[in-house]
Amino acid sequence: MANHFFPAREKGEKIFLHFCGFSAYFTFCLVLLLFGFFLFFAFPLLKSGGYFLLLVTPWQPLAGNYGIAPMIAGTGVISLLAVCIAFPVSLGAAAFCEADLAHKNLVRWIRPVFQLMTGIPTVVYGFLAVFLLVPFLRKAMGGSGFSILAASLMLALLIAPTMILFFSDAFRAVPKEDLRAMTAMGARPEEKLVFLLLPRARSGIVAGLLLAAGRAVGDTLIALMLAGNSLAFPSSLTEPARTLTGHIALVMASDTQSPEFRSIFACGLTLYLITTLLIFFCRRLMVAERENG
Amino acid sequence: MKAPLRMAIRSAAFAAALGLFFIVIFLLAALFVKALPVLDMRLLFGDTPPMEAIMGVRPVFDGLFPAICGTLLLVICAVVLALPMGMGAGIHLALSASPGTRRRIGFCVDLLAGMPSILIGLLGFSIILFLYRYFPFITPGLLPAAASLACLILPYLIRGTWQAIHTLPPELMRTALSLGASPVQALRHVLLPAAKPGLTGCILLSVGRAAEDTAVILLTGTVAAYGLPSGFWDPFEALPFFIYTTAAEYSSQRELAMGFAASLILVGLCGGLFGLAALIRRTVQLKIFTGKLS
Amino acid sequence: MRYIQKIFMLSFVMIFSFVVQVYAGESVSFKGKSGTLQIAGGTAHIPVMRDLARLVMTEAPSVRIAIAGGGSGVGIQKVGEGLVDIGNSGRRPTEREIESYGLVLYRWALDGVALAVHPSNPVDGLDAASLAAIYKGEIRNWKEVGGADRAITLYTRDAASGTREVFWTQALKKGEIVDTAHVVPSNGAMKTAIAQDPGAIGYVSVGHLEPGIKGLRFDGVMPGVDTVLSGAYTVSRGLYSSTKGEATGLAADFLNYLYTPEGQAIIREKGFIPAGRD
Numbered sequence: 001m002a003n004h005f006f007p008a009r010e011k012g013e014k015i016f017l018h019f020c021g022f023s024a025y026f027t028f029c030l031v032l033l034l035f036g037f038f039l040f041f042a043f044p045l046l047k048s049g050g051y052f053l054l055l056v057t058p059w060q061p062l063a064g065n066y067g068i069a070p071m072i073a074g075t076g077v078i079s080l081l082a083v084c085i086a087f088p089v090s091l092g093a094a095a096f097c098e099a100d101l102a103h104k105n106l107v108r109w110i111r112p113v114f115q116l117m118t119g120i121p122t123v124v125y126g127f128l129a130v131f132l133l134v135p136f137l138r139k140a141m142g143g144s145g146f147s148i149l150a151a152s153l154m155l156a157l158l159i160a161p162t163m164i165l166f167f168s169d170a171f172r173a174v175p176k177e178d179l180r181a182m183t184a185m186g187a188r189p190e191e192k193l194v195f196l197l198l199p200r201a202r203s204g205i206v207a208g209l210l211l212a213a214g215r216a217v218g219d220t221l222i223a224l225m226l227a228g229n230s231l232a233f234p235s236s237l238t239e240p241a242r243t244l245t246g247h248i249a250l251v252m253a254s255d256t257q258s259p260e261f262r263s264i265f266a267c268g269l270t271l272y273l274i275t276t277l278l279i280f281f282c283r284r285l286m287v288a289e290r291e292n293g
Numbered sequence: 294m295k296a297p298l299r300m301a302i303r304s305a306a307f308a309a310a311l312g313l314f315f316i317v318i319f320l321l322a323a324l325f326v327k328a329l330p331v332l333d334m335r336l337l338f339g340d341t342p343p344m345e346a347i348m349g350v351r352p353v354f355d356g357l358f359p360a361i362c363g364t365l366l367l368v369i370c371a372v373v374l375a376l377p378m379g380m381g382a383g384i385h386l387a388l389s390a391s392p393g394t395r396r397r398i399g400f401c402v403d404l405l406a407g408m409p410s411i412l413i414g415l416l417g418f419s420i421i422l423f424l425y426r427y428f429p430f431i432t433p434g435l436l437p438a439a440a441s442l443a444c445l446i447l448p449y450l451i452r453g454t455w456q457a458i459h460t461l462p463p464e465l466m467r468t469a470l471s472l473g474a475s476p477v478q479a480l481r482h483v484l485l486p487a488a489k490p491g492l493t494g495c496i497l498l499s500v501g502r503a504a505e506d507t508a509v510i511l512l513t514g515t516v517a518a519y520g521l522p523s524g525f526w527d528p529f530e531a532l533p534f535f536i537y538t539t540a541a542e543y544s545s546q547r548e549l550a551m552g553f554a555a556s557l558i559l560v561g562l563c564g565g566l567f568g569l570a571a572l573i574r575r576t577v578q579l580k581i582f583t584g585k586l587s
Numbered sequence: 588m589r590y591i592q593k594i595f596m597l598s599f600v601m602i603f604s605f606v607v608q609v610y611a612g613e614s615v616s617f618k619g620k621s622g623t624l625q626i627a628g629g630t631a632h633i634p635v636m637r638d639l640a641r642l643v644m645t646e647a648p649s650v651r652i653a654i655a656g657g658g659s660g661v662g663i664q665k666v667g668e669g670l671v672d673i674g675n676s677g678r679r680p681t682e683r684e685i686e687s688y689g690l691v692l693y694r695w696a697l698d699g700v701a702l703a704v705h706p707s708n709p710v711d712g713l714d715a716a717s718l719a720a721i722y723k724g725e726i727r728n729w730k731e732v733g734g735a736d737r738a739i740t741l742y743t744r745d746a747a748s749g750t751r752e753v754f755w756t757q758a759l760k761k762g763e764i765v766d767t768a769h770v771v772p773s774n775g776a777m778k779t780a781i782a783q784d785p786g787a788i789g790y791v792s793v794g795h796l797e798p799g800i801k802g803l804r805f806d807g808v809m810p811g812v813d814t815v816l817s818g819a820y821t822v823s824r825g826l827y828s829s830t831k832g833e834a835t836g837l838a839a840d841f842l843n844y845l846y847t848p849e850g851q852a853i854i855r856e857k858g859f860i861p862a863g864r865d
Contacts, residue, residue: 024451034416127539143738190302275407283403519651519652520651528625
């Protein structure tokens with residue numbers, strides 16, 4: 001129904017249509033406002049080139065350094081690890097659901113659980129992990145248990161359903177005729193998966209990966225509750241670390257005049273830019289796929 | 294492909310799916326078992342008689358009632374604030390926007406949907422502080438938190454409305470127009486009723502999204518103990534925030550068990566809403582597929 | 588049998604609440620009052636504030652009291668900007684803060700900052716030098732200070748914390764806190780974290796020393812109400828509540844209640860030492 005000519009006939013209709021248009025542009029403005037807002041508050045840092053300096057300096061309040069490098073590293077390590085754990089599992093689960101590998105009835109039982117996973121709030125994952133995963137890690141690996149590993153494992157659970165959803169959609173978008181043709185040639189389900197589904201679904205898989213990475217980077221509560229929030233550079237998986245989101249949540253409550261407080265806008269700007277980049281590439285891929293397919 | 298390789302691929306997929314399945318089932322079971330000892334009326338109302346608590350005659354201590362009410366109020370306010378905007382923008386994008394606008398705004402909608410919620414919370418918090426200087430009655434509270442949440446769910450509503458209208462068969466609109474309806478009349482009397490299941494689905498989805506989020510309300514108005522809010526600028530309790538604080542600050546085994554119970558309630562609420570939304574989406578697709586659109 | 592127990596308990600509760608109401612009636616009464624009161628800041632204060640709020644709200648159901656944490660820095664700033672009615676701090680606000688915000692201080696208790704470890708930890712005490720070395724990250728295993736062979740996990744508080752400020756200036760003598768330390772946002776969270784971690788060391792308000800965690804002697808002195816009162820335990824401080832200008836209305840009643848015998852009983856029960864304004 002695209003490109004519909006959509007005129008208004010009377011005054012009320014006109015107002016309604018104006019409201020609709022206004023709403024659409026409101027969203028546009030909201031996104032710009034967010035960007036402008038972080039830019040505005042981080043501007044003093046940007047002007048002096050200090051923003052880029054901040055990205056590479058450590059956090060040493062006593063020495064007057066409020067660099068956010070440890071948080072960037074923390075976010076990077078935790079999200080990357082989470083994606084690395086979640087990717088193979090999600091790919092396997094999506095293949096299990098869509099590639100005829102398992103009995104239909106089994107799939108019918110298991111798929112709803114993956115759908116339910118999208119509805120489990122992140123704070124619940126955090127809560128459960130504090131009392132189940134953290135004590136286990138403490139016994140198994142030493143240290144306090146509040147660590148990069150704990151946060152990554154739970155984040156992996158959080159982003160897995162997003163990936164499964166994207167991968168499943170990508171598999172399902174492969175034309176049925178091609179699948180039938182392969183079946184007619186005597187291909188087994190595994191062969192169809194490897195030689196047809198995976199190559200065809202590549203851009204969908206990458207898009208899901210990017211989107212899930214965005215969720216991992218942007219999640220606050222799991223990292224805040226599980227990562228231990230220490231200010232050091234992450235050095236090992238059993239050590240604590242702090243993410244950009246966790247830093248904002250912790251420092252947002254502090255004195256709004258302090259230099260610590262100003263650093264969270266640099267964190268915010270960084271997060272904004274990371275998210276924008278991920279979404280941008282994700283959309284590019286989806287559009288490319290639509291045009292090819 | 295050799296048989297052992299096929300076997301390996303199949304077992305890997307089985308291991309991934311079943312592993313994930315059992316982890317989730319284990320987590321949910323643990324949640325239930327740990328919450329079981331406190332699942333009774335005292336969980337909701339503490340030592341206050343339920344009737345008096347519901348009427349607001351006496352405050353509730355050690356009960357989840359204020360947190361549940363706070364979450365419900367918050368979600369209702371957020372949806373009421375976001376729904377007109379979201380549907381309006383969705384309709385505009387589906388029907389009257391030019392392709393260029395659609396691409397530009399579509400990108401913004403995706404961007405907003407992918408924005409970390411803590412950034413929206415930070416924006417809300419800073420705007421409150423800014424406005425407070427000029428209008429001293431504006432403080433963190435129910436309405437500011439709901440407004441921030443509304444920004445969070447706006448993209449879901451827009452996408453949902455857009456999709457719901459876009460997936461309707463084009464004949465619907467053409468028929469309505471050829472019968473002499475104005476486009477807006479066609480929208481109101483034909484398209485929107487037909488898109489109702491899709492719209493309901495996206496509203497449920499955004500309700501679930503609003504109910505689960507913690508980072509947005511962290512600093513825009515939620516507190517650990519307050520009771521029922523009596524106005525829009527009052528602070529409020531919320532389930533996710535209760536779970537977050539209990540994890541770090543519980544002082545007795547009962548409080549800890551209440552944290553598990555609150556998690557169970559929240560999972561039930563969000564899982565139920567998401568499940569219902571998925572169900573509705575499926576029936577919609579079925580209807581369109583079989584052409585039985587009312 | 589159970590039934591009798593229940594009746595007994597119920598009558599006990601009723602008599603108790605009656606007594607409490609009568610007593611409260613003598614000094615500061617909240618009966619018939621309404622309105623809202625917002626309190627934020629120091630997390631050491633929370634147990635006392637919460638009990639008091641409960642008392643007030645039971646007596647006057649239309650009163651609403653919100654208690655938020657955040658830390659001393661937040662309490663001072665929020666009350667200074669008028670965002671809350673009462674701002675708590677576990678340190679005395681600086682002269683600059685008092686002057687620029689026009690704060691009026693109410694000190695109502697004395698408190699210490701105690702070193703705490705897991706109850707299973709055999710170590711009983713530390714001297715200033717080894718404590719400084721632990722927090723500097725030079726001592727990393729409990730066996731170096733006479734404990735078991737177990738890695739030390741350090742816990743510290745966020746920048747807004749008054750407890751951290753007092754601990755850092757008085758116990759660490761402004762020594763370094765190594766950046767690998769875990770950061771927790773409140774006294775309550777510190778307590779829970781230490782209670783779960785056998786290798787932990789951290790610091791909490793003396794009022795938060797409970798059976799789940801073990802207080803450590805510091806330079807040979809056990810932290811506790813009596814040693815803080817006698818001055819033998821040196822890492823001590825006042826608990827303050829501040830208002831912007833002289834307290835009025837509900838806030839004034841609330842704060843004044845802390846100086847009545849019933850208010851002081853709550854303060855004592857929560858492990859602090861009632862004190863007058865300074």
